[in-house]
Amino acid sequence: MSETTGRKFALLPMLGHTKGKRSPVTCALKCDNACSGDVCNTSSNSYFRDIASATMSRRAALGFGAAGALAVVLGSAVTSAGTAVADGGTGLAAAAKDGFGKSKLQFTAIPSIAADVDKLTVPAGFTWQPVIRWGDPIFNTAPDFDLNKQTAAAQEQQFGYNNDYSDILEIPGSKGRRAVLFANHEYTNENIMFPATMPAADVRAVGQAAHGLTVVELERKNKNKPWSYVKGAGLNRRYLNSTVYELTGPVAGSSLVKTIDDPSGRAIKGTLGNCSGGTTPWGTILSGEENFNGYFVSPGTSAEDKRYGLTSKATARQWEIDDKRFDTRNKGYENEANRFGWIVEVDPFDPTSTPKKHSALGRFKHEGANVIVAESGHVVAYSGDDERFDYLYKFVSKDKYREGDRKHNMTLLSAGDLYVAKFTGNSPAAEITGTGAVPADGAFDGTGEWLPLVVGGKSCVPGMPSVEEVLVYTRLAADKVGPTKMDRCEDVQPSLHTGKVYVACTNNSDRGKAGKEGATEINPRNANRDGHIVEITESGDQTSTTFTWNLLMVCGDPAQGDVTYFSGFPVDQVSPISCPDNLAFDAVGNLWISTDGAPSGIGRADGLFKVTLDGAERGKVEQFLAVPRDAETCGPIVHDDERTVFVSVQHPGEDGTFDAPNSYFPDYVAAGTTPASGQVRAPRPSVVQVFRTDA
Template identity: 65%
Template sequence: MWKAKTVTETKKRYLPMLGHVAGKRSAVTCALKCDNACAKGVCNTSENNYFRDIVSAEYSRRRMMGLGGAGALALMFGGGAAAAEAQVGLAPAAKAGHIAGNRSKLKFDGIKAVPNNVDDVVVPKGYNWDPVIRWGDPLFHDTPEFDPENQTKESQSGQFGYNNDYLDIIEIPGSKGKRAVLFANHEYTNEGIMFPPDMPVERQREVAMAAHGLSVVELERKGKGQPWRYVRGAQLNRRFLMHTEYELTGPAAGSDLLKTQADPTGRIVLGTLNNCAGGTTPWGTVLSGEENFNQYFKVAAPTAEQRRYGLTSANPSRGWHIPEPRFDTDRPEGKNEDNRFGWIVEVDPFDPTSTPRKHTALGRFKHEGANVTIAASGHVVSYSGDDERFDYLYKFVSKGKYREGDKKHNMTLLAEGDLFVASFKGNSPQNQIDGSGVLPTDGAFDGTGHWIQLTRDGESLVPGMGIDQVLVYTRLAADAMGATKMDRPEDVEINPATGKIYMACTNNTSRTRTQVDEPNPRANNRHGHIVEMTETGEQTSTEFTWSVILVAGDPAVDESVYFSGYPAEQVQPISCPDNLAFDSAGNLWVSTDGQPGTIQRNDALFRVTLEGKERGKVEQFMAVPIDAETCGPLIHDDDGLVFVAVQHPGEDGSWGAQRSLFPDYVQEGRRAKRGDAALPRPAVIQMFKGMNGHVKR
């Protein structure tokens, strides 16, 4: 394990991303989080057409074979006028007509953009913030207190993990708002700032492994509207580690593609890797998406399938294959092990003895997350983005139907069902989509779309691929069926007030002018955009309409920005939309990942009005500290609370030259009492009305 002593050494170590990131965006983050994905070749080298290309006869023939004539025609021509004019299926609240403009219960004056050299959490005037839980906080009575100079595998296994990403807080029934359970996942580690340089390499690896995974933590408070505190030693507290058993479910479970030397059944996986966003089900379980799992595996000569998932012949920097041969795919112990990651994980946070599951029916790719809704028919519908340049948006529809109050039955719904991938078609002449971001003459980037079916009733609909191949190599199946290449589709959320779907496309600087299309209208897309989708009929429909509601950037310097017609000079600059959330009035909240490089501002959380005269208005609610990312936004406006998971603060520092002291800032000339270490600690924070600034302890 390489050990950095200075910031300069750290930057040299992660040289592959220097020159590929703009401004002061941390190259260290790019190396540790996604293995320098943007500095490498595009994984999707399929012949999928961009909309400006002519569909070849052979390509059309293959799509006809896979979908049937009517399905292929609908795919190629966007479903026609019938799809565009069909009645929109809206949630009851929207049909009742009470959603009109921004009626958020959270009142605030938007803050100004915060420069990317500020090490502070900035909140609106009249608001306060405080940590709920931090990396290293002990979850159990017998867990040692956090001691960064003497961390061990055993201590970290009982402490809150590193780099929290997805977040939810679910009230415990019957507690009258005084008790809740917090779920968070832990995406990756930064050993260069976590450990002193003289800590043995082997020990660093052990602690880093234990800092990955998931955490479930009980919370308590005095009453509604009050801030939360975590409860050490609570009954529901749990850590999910790299040797926790996960059960594989669905049609691919037991496949030869998932069998290993240690698990000849192909049904039990140890651990979960690189978890990003997630979702919470109507029956009270939590979903988490395994994302950039490829970077943990050693492979000498990647197969075509492995290359499509980003595995390369470069030795993984964390070196986990040294203590655990299963991460070396060239050894007998590692055969097929990489196929056992890249899934949606389901966890029951209310049962500390339960076995978490990986659902193969939802497909294997770099899941940003998964969000579930119940269609009018009772079927469960889940949406998930594949966070890679030129990859796809997916939808899953369950075979069974939801039963109110029957948790045991409902926990089977993600094991069986049909998987779809999205095809988008614009409605403007292609010569008006020139890559500049200038709107076409109809005044909007919009059109129709079709859900291409990949599986049906446990069978493959992809010519030449069996059901297990479609689910294990889902990217290749979607390539073969002609899905639309998107600009890093990340979080996908359903608006509870309207039933519309929102997808954050974070960015894609690799898209050229010859590759632009109406759903991805900007070449060299550094700032990203957000797509609004409306299913035709209910959520199980195979047709939808769509429009780009936000083309991100800084209006002061970028003419290509678009905010649904709202005056650009009246919005806050925003770049790289990542995670999405909603408040009770149906307003969209957007967290960012990349602003320090693209617009030289700290990453932040924004509110976007979706209805009425102020549709498209962007207001900044808060900003996270230097080098940090805003993850897991959670809006509990009924309580007057907003939560975010602050990930990788001070990322670009080193043990001897830390760039952040979040969240235990020096106060009144002394270190804060909670936490003696002068180093940053990723943490879940809560924001609420009160004295302005950080709570003093």
């Protein structure tokens, strides 16, 4: 970013190298051009296959036992505290006893939509409208959004930019008419947010204020009506870069996280790069700090810096100009970057509460974290490290979940054991060709184990006896125990219907390149453009250290000649799908997938897809919606009992400019694609709701 313009991103290393509709601008602003640089994981450990040649919305997935004491996730199989946890507190939904069922949310799949179509496309019989948009005022003191008169003070009181993870939790006693919406704000695109006349310092200040998290109250007349947000409601809150987060767990107070501003090493200002998340069984929200490295200037010479993608180049937004902590070369701020890359927990029902960062879950590029209560009563959280050739992790709490004891349950993520996954395939190496072709036994499958990093408060990593070091430099610790290198494992969701765990592997364009690991049974395609979905079955309950696995699907577009696999379902009867990102479940156990990358790289819009998981139609993919030009589909919430779906539409119009917008989402005229007179002439990331017109 130039100090004079404040928003001209001249260097786009991914220009000409992205696939499909993926924008090089997104690569620059969201993940600091991760795919153009060296792979962070240069460890020699490789995939272990060759040795073997051996009813709830998604967030509730999770057990939601204490929810009745505070909040019940809307549209789930859970309707009261008494039915929140079935089978003695295992975390499985009550509906799981009846197996899979037929959803009330019936629709005819839409066709693939071209990437240059600037509208949100939904099935016949459905319509959509925003719940809340970037810039909407959430406090009574907040001004109305004025695109040409933006200030940091105003943005701090308005809905932030590029909402990703979202969830809606009912307010107890409201009879389905009041709820809270949580959304996080992953990154900003200053190119399209601000006029050229805006001073660079103001651009930086407003951009910072547009990051963070938002909680806002919703209301509706009844369950058949759409939601509206409530300006000035008592639970409304913005979490900003000035918000203090309590660091919990073994790293709290460590010398590895102390700075001149926080000599205690326990109070961290702000959260960055928030991507996906999860909702806990006790009604709090988790959010993953993902691409935090792009906000820091660092020496970039140490093994730790290199493993986390920290460099000495100026950052895209240049916050380091105004705030010394974003340049870790400054004396007293050497550890500032170590204070990011954690799982964040917030209480959406208490605006006076202090949010937390949980060090026990390890530090890496968390896509998110999703929690389920094991049969033993321990809480288990799954999390993926969203980087090429990085790993899948699992956390098991030290203490057990207590039904109805919310205060106790809010401590469960502060202490426990941390593991990293190692997958072993059962097909001969010669049958894994790198094309995605299914091996002779008809499936990609095998066994696996959870390798311990920290157990019983002690390090299990050779050469790293310090638990604090293992948790601050989790990537380096994992390298030492030999886990499986994955193709960007992003959202990881346990199903409450079966207890199985689903992992979205988005893609990995570097697999099979010279000097890099080639195809393996768990990651079966070289130059993996389209990604795949892993299905894990723990050997015992969720605390087990062994598991079996299979690939639910190998994504792509069969009509374009892609080699694909959909659990045996006919490939000519599926909606083409590429780059799976966020996952969700509906009330009867179907999987829903939002995408971040056009299907098969042929210029199609991202969307939301339903996948059947059982019976003769297992593996059937049906596209429900498509997002507008340049946008990504995030944060799906499926309330199929109300025939309503919510998504976060992120970075619409990414490739445009302020003066020449590439999208007018969501402020279209009724039947057109340009804004009405007097409307905001800029794309606005939004949370939208899709519902039946006859509801």
